[in-house]
Amino acid sequence: MARTTGSDGEKTEAAVREAAVSLIARLGYEAMSMRQLGAEVGVQAAALYRYFPTKEDLLFTLMREHMEGLLEAWDTARPATVDPAARLAAYVRNHIAFHIERRHATHVSNMELRSLSHERLTQILKLRAAYEKELRAILRDGAEAGIFEIDDVGLTAMALIQMMTGVIVWFRPGERLSIAEVTTTYLSMTMRLVGAKIDAYRAARRERRAKDAVAL
Amino acid sequence: MARTTGSDGEKTEAAVREAAVSLIARLGYEAMSMRQLGAEVGVQAAALYRYFPTKEDLLFTLMREHMEGLLEAWDTARPATVDPAARLAAYVRNHIAFHIERRHATHVSNMELRSLSHERLTQILKLRAAYEKELRAILRDGAEAGIFEIDDVGLTAMALIQMMTGVIVWFRPGERLSIAEVTTTYLSMTMRLVGAKIDAYRAARRERRAKDAVAL
């Protein structure tokens, strides 16, 4: 009726995070009770307050770490090239891989924003905006280089993100399609959507060189 | 402290539905209390039970009517032609118009599915499946006629629906873009995504006629 044998703060906290993501994704933040979460971890509800001062703190921590993880993943996956088509392909691949791998956490971060305080909501939205800005930059560069055909950069970025993130709604690992197949298909849909011509970047560069050569 | 002057069951029920859609969209189903809903309508919580036997019945009614409305809207908007490009354009236009017009109700229908009982969830998903089936049929016809270029019909349908429905997340009437502008841009993104060639249907028909003429 007190500290249990083998209990370990680090392990318990990790178990709480994991169980919370899963429970909130399945039931919703409001519908999940602290008693349920405790039961899932194998601990009384009161023990949870050793790790997170309130239920909302727990939610916010999960969301912030998810968004920071997304930005870090992109920072690692970001290619060195300036070719917009290659950068867009990398963005799509990273986005889909990250979100399929963390379906539950993505669900939480996208659906439970309204349960955050105003200040914390702002923090999460700022992280999200930074991530989306990267995509808009790629689209703008591609449009200005003439290798993408885009009506409205902001609108296209939103459409692409909604389309890609939507994967988590219907995708189930081990069903009809593999992650690789899904990614390939989404990549070709993306490239068509932005009107990218295959190897348009190299063609454009060749053309520019030829023009420069003439100018000399 | 009982029936109030001017009270009218029909008006109250309509006010309850309207307030419920708005409150659930804003706060979430679990977070909205029956007392809050009553206050919004200008009535005690107990009075709500004259119109909906339980809170979940209220939610289910709103969702079912939303989905039925969507199917009816498509039934009305569905064009007579067999041209897949024209049908796809009509589908996109109807989808975007319907969802922008009913942003709150769409939010409710998409986000609160987990608060339904198993049986009722099945009913709603059946309606949704019927609606999505229409899009898959259009895509399949277009692919078979050779005027769309589609890797995977099911996956493309999901991608398109996620992309289009995503409009309600960021679109606010009266801001930078009008509904017409948004619709036009989404239409061209859709056509590019499915690899539709402009007037490909007419060209294909012309070609077929020419071949038939030769065969004679």
Place this chain on the structure above:
DNA sequence: GAATTAATTGAACGTTCGTTTTATTAATAC
């Protein structure tokens, strides 16, 4: 091995929840 710190239990707190019941008044029918 005694003292200290870490981890947890179990009980309790005040609130709020969805819902039910009963009483009461407005509108309608005869």
Place this chain on the structure above:
DNA sequence: GTATTAATAAAACGAACGTTCAATTAATTC
């Protein structure tokens, strides 16, 4: 104008909620 029906208020129900607190035991430190 009386009887009936429709629409609501007010109060109450037990259950569940997030959270706090004191007590208790395991692990660690010295």
